[in-house]
Amino acid sequence: MYVAVKGGEKAIANAHKLLAEDRRGCPDVDELQTRQISEQLGLGVSRIMAEGSLYDKDLCALAMKQARGDMIEAIFLIRAYRTTLPRFSYSVPVDTSKMDIDRRISATFKDLPGGQILGPTFDYTHRLIDFTLEADEQVPKANTSEAGLDDDMPRVLDNLLKGEGLIQSEAVVEDEDSQAVGDLTREPLEFPANRDVRLQNLARGDEGFVLALGYSTQRGYARSHAFVGEIRFGKASLVIEPEELGFAIDIGDIELTECETVNQFQGSKTEPPQFTRGYGLAFGQNERKAISMALVDRALRARELGEDIVAAVQDEEFVLSHSDNIQSTGFVEHIKLPHYVDFQSELELVRRMRRDLEEKNISEKQAAE
Template identity: 70%
Template sequence: MYVAVKGGERAIDNAHAWLAEERRGDPSVTELTLPQIREQLKLAVNRVMAEGSLYDPDLAALAIKQARGDLIEAIFLIRAYRTTLPRLGASQPVETAAMAVDRRVSATFKDLPGGQVLGPTFDYTHRLLDFKLAAEGELPVAPLAPASPETVPHVTGLLDRDGLIEAAPREETPPPDLTREPLELPANRPLRLQAITRGDEGFILSLAYSTQRGYGRTHAFVGELRIGRVPVEMDIPELGFAIEIGEVELTECETVNQFKGSKTEPPQFTRGYGLTFGQTERKAIAMSLVDRALRWQELGEDFTGAPAQDEEFVLSHCDNIQATGFLEHIKLPHYVDFQSELELVRRLRAEAMQIQEAAE
C-alpha cells in the first residue's frame, strides 16, 4: 500500500528544480545542442529510437538530453510521447532487398553479388583510447569509397536457390501491433519479433550469448548483416496507388543455423532474423539468435530448458520499461506494508523467545 508523504508536493518541486540544475551541469561549459547529440551520439540515438518504437532522430536526441544520458529513461520518454501521436495510416512493408547499403557483410560467403561493404564499424579498431578526441582539431576525412550498387540481393537467396535453407515465411494476415494491443501468450513469430526488437539490448544480448554457450543448442553463422536506408511507402486511397513518404535507416541480420530435418522436412539450414531502427547491429545479431532459439517448437526440436527457448520468460522480461517500472516502484513509500511485516517479525521473535525460555 502506498501512502502520501507529508510535504511531498513541495519536496517534489524542489527535486525537479535540482534535477534541472544537475542536467545543465557547469554553466561555464557550453550546453549540448540537439544536433550535436543527433550527429555525434548517433548510436545512442539509434538505440532510443529502436527500443522506443519511434523513428525520429531529433526527438530521440531531445529525450537523451532530458534524461541526462540515461538511455532507458530516454526510451521511456519516447514511448510516452509516442502514445500521444495520432495514427494516420499504415505504411507498406519495407523491401530490405532494395536497401541502399552503407554496410553489408557476410560470414558465410567471401565472394557474393554486391560484394562485402565494411562501412563504418568498430570491428577492426584497436579499442585504445584516442586522446586526440579530447582536443579540438581538424575534421577527419574518410577516403572516397567505391559507390555501392543501388540494391544488393540477400545472401540467403543463394542458399534458397538450391533448396538448402527453409523458405522465408509469409504471413497471410497483418501481424498484431504490440504498440496498440497487449502481449498475449502464446505469441506467433511476428509478435515475438516485435517484442524482441523493442526489448532491452543488454537483456537480448545476454540471452543470445547464452545460446552460443550451449543453452539452446543453436550454432549460428551470420548469413548477412546489412545497414542502410530503405524507402517507406504508403497507400493513398484518393490516388489509388502508393507514394514514397520518406526513408528510414535499418539494420537487418539473417543468421543461418543447422537443422537435422524432421519427418516432414529434409536436412537444411534454418533462419534467425533481426531488424531494428538505425545502426544497431549488436542488437540485430542478438535478436536473430534469440528468434531462432524461440522457434524450437515449430521446428520439432527438443526443449532443453534454456532461458532463450522459454517464450514466456523472454517476452515477459525483455521490455526494459516494464522492468524498470516494476523495479523502481519499490523505492516509493511502503510504510504500511513494512509496519505490518515489522509487527509480524516482532511477534514471531517473542513467541520464539517464550518457547526457548519454556525449554530451559
C-alpha cells in the same frame, strides 16, 4: 493500523529544480545542442529509437539530453510521447533488399554479388582511446571510389542457399491481407505468441537483455550454431498508401540494421536436415542488437521446429515478459518508493513470529522441568 501520509510537495518541486540545474551542468560549459547529439552521438540515438519504438532522430536526441544520457530514461520519455500521437496508418512492409547500402557484410559467403561493404564500422579498430578527440582535431576525409556500388545488392540468404533447398524458406500465407498482424501497442502479450509478436517484442526489447540471451545460445544453452548470413545497414524507403490517394507513396528514408543468421538444424521427423534462419531488424545503426535479436528469434522458433525446450532463451514466456526495459525498470525501481505501510505490516509479522517462538520455547522449557 493504516496511516495515510501526505507531504513532500515542496521537497519534490525543489528536487526537480536541482535536477534541472544538474542536468545543465557547469554553466561555463557550452549547452549541448540536440543537433550535436543526433549528429555526433548517432548510435545512442539509434538505440533510443529502436527501444523507444519510434523513428525520430531529433526527438530521441532531445530525450537523451533531457535524460542526462540515461538511455532507459530517454526511452521512457519516447514511449510516453508516442502515446500522445494519433496513428495514421501502417506502412507497406519495408523492402530491405532495396536499401541504400551503408554497410553490408556476410560471414558465410566471401564472394557475394555486390561485394562485402564494410561501411562506417568499429570492427578492425584497435579500441585505443583517441586522445586527439579531446582537442578539435582535424577529421580525416573519407575516401571515395569511382567504381561506386553495384545497383543490385541481393539479400544473401534469398539467393545463395535457396536454390539447393538447403535453407528453410520464409513462408507468406496466401490470404495475408485478411490476417491481422500482432501489435503489442494495442493488445497485451498473450502466450503462445506468434512470430510477428515475438519479433516486435525483440525489436523494442532491451539491447543488453537480448544480447545476454543471444550469448547464452552461443555458450551452449539451446545451442544452434549460428553464422551471420548477412548484416546490412542503410536507408530504406518508408511507403504508405493513404486512402485519399489510392496509391502508394514513398515519404522518406528510415535507417535500418538487418541481420540474418544461418543456423544448423539436425532435422526432425517432418523436416530434413537443413539450415534454419533467425532474423533481426532494428531502427538506426544497431548492429549488436540486430545480431542478438536474430539469435534469440532462432531460439524462440524451437516450438515450430519441434526442438526440445531446454533453456531460458527458448522459453517465450521468460524472454518476452522480461525483454522490455520500461516494464522492467518500472517494476524494479518502484520498490524505492515509499512502502512504509507495507513494511510496517511486515515488521509486525516478524515481531509476532519471534514472540510466538519465544513463548513456545518458554513453555517447552517449563514442561521439561
